[in-house]
Amino acid sequence: MNPLRIALLSCALTFPAAALAQRVMPAAVAPDAKVAALRDAALKDDVAWDIVSGITTEVGPRPDGSAQEARARDWAVAKLKSLGFKNVHVEPYDLQNVWERGAETAEVVAPYPQPLRLAALGNSGATPPEGLTAPVVYFETVNDLLLAPDGSLAGKIAFVSNAMQPTQDGSGYGSNGLARFLGPTVAAKKGAAAIVIRSIGTDHGRGPHTGVTNFAPGVAPIPAAALSVADAENLERMVKLGKPVTLHLTLTPRFVGTRASGNVVAEVPGTDPKAGIITIGGHLDSWELGTGAIDDGAGIAITAAAAKRLMEAGKHRRTIRVVWFGDEETGGFGGLAYAKAHANERHALAAESDSGADLVWKFSTSFAPAAKAVEDRLAVALAPIGVVRGRDAVHGGTDVEPTLALGVAGIDLHQSALRYFDWHHTPEDTLDRIDPEQLRQNVAAWTAMLAVVADAPEEIAPAPAAQ
Secondary structure, X not given: OOXXXXXXXXXXXXXXXXXHHOXXXXXXOOOOHHHHXXXXXXXXXXXXXXXXXXXXXXXXXXXXXXXXXXXXXXHHHXXXXXXXXXXEEEEXXXXXXXXXXXXEEEEEEEOOOEEEOEEEOEOOOOOOOOOEXXXXXXXXXHHHHHHOOOOOOEOOEXXXXXXXXXXXXXXXXXXXXXXXHOHHHHHHHOOEOEEEEEOOOOOOOOOOOOOEOOOOOOOOOOOEEEEOHHHHHHHHHHHHOXXXXXXXXXXXXXXXXXXXXXEEEEEEOXXXXXXXXXXXXXXXXXXXXXXXXXXXXXXXXXXXXXHHHHHHOOOOOOEEXXXXXXXXXXXXXXXXXXXXXXXXXXXXXXXXXXXXXXXXXXXXXXXOHHHHHHHHHHHHHHHHHOOEXXXXXXXXXXXXXXXXXXXXXXXXXXXXXXXXXXXXXXXXXXXXXXXXXXXXXXXXXXXXXXXXXXXXXXXXXXXXXXX
């Protein structure tokens, strides 16, 4: 017999047994009728929609350090008090070197004159008021930009075009986002007069995606902007026709110094101070191109609506603290300020919602082995609404990462990102992008999670760090 056929038959005979040997039957866990009732009632929730509709309609965009963000804090305090939360207050802090958007236009001067749509990246430098005109140097990826010789971009506009693809877990944002996070610094070091990138998004529309970039210490900011995906694709086609392309770019953002910001905090008081606090929430600030519906009006709405359901169900062992963080978008200072202000308190858990409002499909925790029974109960409570147990490392998110770093356990309720990056940081981040039924499923998932952990008799602590 052919040796390859023998090997294949051997694999076919042994693989199932090997696979079965790796499977472990989980312990039987009886569903908690009270948790199930709270979860199922949340599938008819209207509170989350009321919150996200209110913040986008009555306040709208909420840029960091702006008058609109201050108005959002006032709105948030009134809303949380009206919902019945206790200890509602603002914890203020200052933001340094606040950046403001200015005029932003672009047009191809030659060889195919036409306007392009773009948005400045946060912390972008400015062109002269009259703009700048320079030849375009095309790079397919950030790696190609890195390979460019030092000084080779002097007097030129770098153009990085890397195409992000939709994934359920949103993993493309990290890798493709390097063009936004680091590309401007690289271009500046190589002498570029400016940089434009293809928007870090999965759409093919003409709404550009903004987002912050951070120039490395000692690197003077250059004008940096994101072209809409459709316009970036058009510019790429022009470049590939072989004729030199010249772009006229006008960006006039500015840094306006110190401005006030703050976190809005509210509580559902618990009965056992020694059991630790559960901190949940999202961020109140937003970019100004849209109205901040999916990023992150949905997150503050989902978590507050779930906490309200627990509050109305009676007393619970652990205090549930709802935090609507300020300044997530341009530096994450809201999360840092919260962790600093509350470092001496006993936290049992911290989690945030900041990936839109589409279905929660998976959860993962950083619980220590002693809290495995809590995770098992979570799996049973979440399974009926389509949420599976994952084994991912807990990321937490920008707002709660500083709290997790203090030695606090975390949980991620992963939302589907298949649509999120079509609208993230764009003019399309508006209320109509939210599906009310998927929003309710989010509230149900968060309600079930809180119902399990708020009264868990076990100590909830993070797993020991790997050595």
